[in-house]
Amino acid sequence: MLAKTSGQRPALDDRSWVRGFLILSALGFLLLFLVLPLVAVFVEALHRGVDAYWDALVEPDALSAIQLTLIVAAIAVPLNLVFGVAASWCISKFDFRGKGLLITLIDLPFSVSPVISGIIYVLLFGLHGVLGPFLKSQGVQIIFAVPGLVLATIFVTFPFVARELIPLMQEQGTEEEEAALVLGASGWQTFWRVTLPNIKWGLLYGVLLCNARAMGEFGAVSVVSGHIRGETNTMPLHVEILYNEYNFVAAFSVASVLAMLALVTLVAKTVLEWRFGAELAATRH
Amino acid sequence: MVAASSTDGAALPSQGRAVLSVLKKPSVIPGFGLTMGFTLAYLGLIVLLPLAALAVKAAGLGWAGFWNAVLTPRVLAAFQISFGLSLLAAAINAVFGFIVAWVLVRYRFPGAKIVDALVDLPFALPTAVAGIALSALYAPNGWVGKLLMDWFGLKVAFTPLGIAIALTFIGLPFVVRTVQPILQDLPPEEEEAAASLGATRWQSFRRVVFPSLFPALLTGFALAFARGVGEYGSVIFIAGNMPGVSEIVPLLIVIKLEQYDYAGAAAVATLMLAASFALLLLLNLLQAWMRSRHAR
């Protein structure tokens, strides 16, 4: 795409000083806002040497934070995946009233402040909430425990998969499925053999973004966590705690792991876009 | 579907199907009941029921109590700060995001693909990490903060400016990612025609290019703004958190919770939610407009 530049089209050519100025301001802006913060994380993490860095990561509370983050993502992401596929199936393969409303409702968690995403569960499951006293009497703990973290994470990552899949499946239409069904395939066979292969890259793309957000969520989980070290601290919360304990090297070390996760996500995302750009086109407008 | 008018008991199943068919056009594809049922159940349990709990809590205050809790100078100031600084950050992003998109689409330079990929970093980087990194950078003893302090006497971290920085960071990809594809698909012939009619480069940009990009720019701006209004993680590390000066609405909600003021927190959160809803609606309209413009 970038090949379609000046040269062959002189009318689209900007003066060289304009070009230089724009490139410099774009790069300067990105340097200041993207590159430097990223570099700062790693510099701060490593400025007392690799040993201090490593110690901060293998310390038991850090390990349990990593483990908890993985557990929360491992529950939240598959649930949202199943939901995303189901929602986009019924939205894209059928015509029904209220579709616009349904799509808006699915999008809603995107525009809700993360803090509110946490508070609603406190109000629902807290001891002074609607369901809290009953659950407590049953010995069930939701907030200040793993289920609360999972619920808050599901909420904030709710639309990711559905949002990628809906435009993709809408664009693909229903002809292939109808053909398969006419040829005698069952509904499930049609889904597994026809639909899924068509959407697999879009699905992966959505899962990737969903996972990055699930592992990195701060505001919502901070409200429901209770901040028990080694028990309900996910990695982003652990970063905050270490930061507040003057333990900046450790805070940035754990933060650097999250930053690496972000970089891996970006690379995987870019690879997906390059390799399967055409198949993903519908999701990128 | 005429059979639906029959009212005897034996016809109930078909009647049910008829009701369904009023809502849904018939289709040979199976799985509507299953996927729709699951979608609605999941949506209801995870999103709607908890949000209803919030509304119920706020409603417990009564109409007058609700406005009393919300119309205090501190809450109003927080809304002003959140919305004002989100607007500022979205405006910064509109300008620079547009330039970034322009540069990425129109010019060739080494590392362009890496830059392109990096633009999405704020989507992938956890907000808490962004928060501590930005405050380390822009604090008076940080790399950038020290320069700004020494050269301009400008304090960034722990002032409203710091909030704007954090919000600019997290809203950065939106403008780029909405403008970029539209700019890519822009037919070059229009600009060539303008040039052949004697327009200068600036005139053809202003009269031809910019109007076709404007809906996308506005959409990106609105997306960045909506994201900024609700942001919490990256802001609290770099904001001074001073009531009336650098206290954002999400932080105020948390503070109200921490002060046992549940109803107050719920009231502010409900107002915030209503604002998000309005923004979401506006965004849907904007995107519809953008699509119709783009399709033409």
Place this chain on the structure above:
Amino acid sequence: MPFRHRLSVLAAGVLFAVLGTTLGATAAKAQNTLLNVSYDPTREFYVEINKAFAQKWQKDGGGKVAIKQSHGGSGKQARSVIDGLDADVVTLALAYDIDAIADAGLLPKDWMKRLPDNSAPYTSTIVFLVRKGNPKQIKDWNDLVKPGVAVVTPNPKTSGGARWNYLGAWAYALAQNNNDEGKAKAFVADLFKNVPVLDSGARGATVTFTQRAIGDVLLAWENEAYLSLQEFGADKLEIVVPSLSILAEPSVAVVDSVVDRKGTRKLAEAYLQFLYSPEGQEIAAKNFYRPRLKELATRYADRFANVNLVTIDQTFGGWRKAQETHFADGGVFDQIYQKGR
């Protein structure tokens, strides 16, 4: 059709099975874990206490015990406990926050009488932390209201330490002005006009002052001030002890409804008793908390400046009254803070 129905039942089943497993996993907690919900600057102190107590408990034949910690602004922590954070014991910055938990019915209202010394095994006070050389010449409370002095303190609404800070300033103003409440209010209002940042907890405020180089003086817990001195070096910071300060009594209590449900009462009570033991008191003293035990108080006397300490009961008629007058919504703090800007 029945096939489809079975599938939707199956899908719902899977969803609830997953949620159920995580619920079950967290519900079934071992009897020998204890959760201590505490306030901000006690992190390092309780790390040491937990280690020492676990060793002692095991030696005494109690078996292995794991103690978890949670820290934050004292008011915020109390809120979490009221909301269902399963604290076996709470060790908070001031009595009122435990009163609030008692008001929610989680422990009896007379909790303060269950342990010696108002259920406060150690005490502390409020001192000033200034930058090396004391460039603004801050010696006492009245220097804090001077124009151009930036004072860092956390938010009295959420932080316990900040409430002690506020009341310390108030007590000083009363003593200077023949107990004139109006003048005290004006004094504290002037002080808060000089506050550029309000963090939610004491630790956040310390980070703002030390790491972020904001402000000329930090109003801090005595122990927090000494800890900062250790962390950041005596070549950067100095402690200033005002002429008068307040006797801070951080209180501790067992949360009855939690320990009775989890069956951890014996352990929780032994844990709090340990704080009063010579070993616990010594750890407290080493972490710059003023010990209650006479013997240790004299041994570590040189660590703690001799300050004229007023108590909350004498000057403010107890915590409930102080909380209601000053920190409740629409109270004095709200009035002066909103007027200030």
